[in-house]
Amino acid sequence: MTHPTEEKLSFKSELKQVLHLITHSLYSHKEIFLRELLSNASDAIDKVRFNSLENENLLQGDKDWTIRIAVDKVAHTLTVSDNGIGMDRETIIEHLGTIAKSGTRAFLDRLKDAEAANRPELIGQFGVGFYSAFMVADRVAVVSRAAGSLEAVRWESDGQGEFTVATAERAGRGTDVVLYLKPEEMEFLEEWRLRSLVKQFSDFIEHPIRMAVEKKKEDVSTFEDETLNSQKALWLRSKSEITEEEYNAFYRQVTGDFEEPLKVIHVQAEGTPSFRALLYLPKRKSMDLQFGDAKVGPRLYINRVLIQDPCEALLPAWLRFVKGVVDCPDLPLNVSRETLQQNPLLEKIQKNLVKQILKTLEALKADQREIYAEFFKELGQILKEGLGRDWERREAIAELLLFENLKGEVGKGITLAEYVAAMPEDQKDIYHLAGENRAALAHAPSLEAFKSKGWDVLLLTDPIDPFVIPGLPEYKGKALKAADRHAPEMPEAEKQKAEAAVGVFQPMLDLFKAKLTGLKDVRLSSRLKESAACLVAAEDALDPHMEQLLARLGQDRGTSPRVLELNPEHATIKALLAKFQTDPTDSRLEGYAHLLMDQALIAEGSKPENPTAFLARINELVAKELS
DSSP states (O other), X not given: OOOOSEEEEEOOHHHHHHHHHHHHHOOSSTTHXXXXXXXXXXXXXXXXXXXXXXXXXGGTTOOOOOEEEEEXXXXXXXXXXXXXXXXXXXXXXXXXXXXXOTTHHHHHHHHHHSOGGGSHHXXXXXXXXXXXXXXXXXXXXXXXXXXXXXXXXXXXXXXXXEEEEEEXXXXXXXXXXXXXXXXXXXXXXXXXXXXXXXXXXXXTOSSOEEEEEEEEXXXXXXXXXXXXXXXXXXXXXXXXXXXXXXHHHHHHHHHOOOSOOSEEEEEEEOSSSOEEEEXXXXXXXXXXXXXXXXXXXXXXXXXXXXXXXXXXXXSOGGGTTOEEEEEOTTSOTTOOHHHHHHOHHHHHHHHHHHHHHHHHHHHHHHHOHHHHHHHHHHHHHHHHHHHHHOGGGHHHHHTTOOBEETTSOXXXXXOHHHHHHTOOTTOOSEEEEEOSOHHHHHTOGGGHHHHHHTOOXXXXXXXXHHHHGGGOOEETTEEEEETTTOOOOOOHHHHHHHHHHHHHHHHHHHHHHHHSTTEEEEEEOSSOSSOSEEEEEOTTSOOHHHHHHHHHTTOOOOOOOEEEEEOTTSHHHHHHHHHHHHOTTOTHHHHHHHHHHHHHHHHTTOOOSOHHHHHHHHHHHHHHHHO
C-alpha cells in the first residue's frame, strides 16, 4: 500500500479538548511527562519481547533492550528513544491522532473538575500520557519504525489541532519522541534534573535508561554513557532490603497514582508454584474504577519478562482495585494468553494472593478501624461483589463488611460479628432494611417493633446491597432477614389478641383491598407500634428498593404487588373500624383507605401515585375539622 510522502491531518474533536486541557490546566507536576514517555518506551520493548517469543525474526538480531535520553542544548530538544515494537503509518495515526477509549468524555469532565494538585494522577490512568509532552514542549515529533518493517514514519504536531505524517528513515525498529521544549522549560535539558526525575519515577523500570553524561577530568570534558535507573525488580528483592520510599515509588510507577498506597503486600512464596508478588491496596478509588473501565489483575512476569498486563486469572473481579506485579518462573515462557486462563498454577497463585489480601484487610480492620472505615467507604462496594460471585470465600468477605445500623452512631459502621455479639438472647436472626439513606430508614414504620424490643437492624444504604446481600443467606448460623418482610415474633398473649382482632377487622380489610388497586393484601400488623400503616414486601416478591434501582438502570420489571399493614391499636384505625361498623357503605371509607396508602408511601420515602388526590383528601379533612 502506498502513501503520500507527507499528509496533514486533524486531531479528533475530543482529543483537541484533551490537548487544550493538558497544555493549559496541568500546570502542577509538569515533570510527569518524562515518567509517561519512559513508561511508554518500556511498554514498547515489552511488547516486542513478547511477540518475539513466537516470531524471533522481529528482533533482527537486536536484543540490547535500551531506553535512551538525549539532550541537545543548541536545538533545545529532549529525545526519548527505544528499540521496542515501533509503529507503522496506520498505527501512528490511530494512536497519536485520536483516543480510542470509551472513557475520553469521562476523562475530560473529571479533568475540568479536579483540583490542580490531583490532575496529574489522571494522566496515566486514562491512557493519554503521551500528550503530557505538550505541557513542556511547543512542538513534538515522533519517528518510528515498526518491528519487521523497512519503512519509518514521522509524526509531528504543535498540539494546536493538526498533525503531519510523513515517510522517514530510522536505522532500526523502535521509536524516537523528540520534544522541542518551550523557552521556560529549559531545566529539562539539565543532567541533574533528568537524573533526579528518573530516580523518582522510573528507577524500577526493567530496561536500562541510558544518557550521555558529562565527565570532567583536568578541565577536559568528555561524554560517557551512563545508566540512570537501578533496574532492580523490586518484587525479587528481600523485604528487609526495601525502604518505604522505594515501595511507594514503585506504586506510583505501576498505578500512575501520586498518593501513597494504603498497604503493601509483598509475597515471596516457595514451593509449587514458586512466585514473587508485590501488590498494593490503594487509599481511594481510581478514575478507571469510578467510570467502570478498570483492568482486573496485576501484571504477570515470567523471569522478569512481562507476559500479560493485566492478568485477569491472577485475581477475581471483586479485587480489581488491587494493583501490582506477579513473577512466576515456573510458568513456561512461551505460554499463550489462552492457556494462561486455564493454567492450574495460576489458580494456585490466585488462591494464595486472595488469602494474603483478605488477611491484610482483616488486620487493617482489627488494628486501624478508622483507616479501614475510610477504605471501605471508597472501595467496599467493589469488595461486596464477592458475596455473589465467590461462594467459596463469601464468609471471609462477610467478616470485612461494615454496615450502618439502627442503634449505632451515624457514619460509624458495624461488623456482622459486632452485631451478633450485641444481640439479645431472644433474637435469633440478623435483620436488615435497604433504602436510599440512613435517616429515612431509621424512621421507617416497619422498624417500630424492632425498636420496641431493643433489637438492632442493619441499614443497607449502598445501592449494591440489595443485589449482593442475598448471596449471604446466613452468618455464623444466623439467617439474614429483611426487616420489612419479617417482624419479631409476638409473645403468646399478644398473638392470641391479634388473632382475635383479625376476625373483627377482616370485613373492613376486605373492603380496603377491593378499593386499593395494585396491592397483594391488606392485613393487620404485628410490627407497628406508633404509625397507623406501613407497606411491606410480600414474601415471594423482589425487594422494592432493588426494583427502583433496576428501573433506574433501564431494567424496569414493573412493581411487585405489596402488602398494606394496619395497626389495630392506632386511634385512626380504630375510628375507621367504628365508622365501617356503623355504615360499611359510607363513600368516605374509600378515600380514607387511599389516604392510609399514601401516608405509608411517604413514610418509607416514596411518593404517592397521585399527589394531587392526596392533597385534596388532606384539605378536605382540614376543612371539615375547622368547620
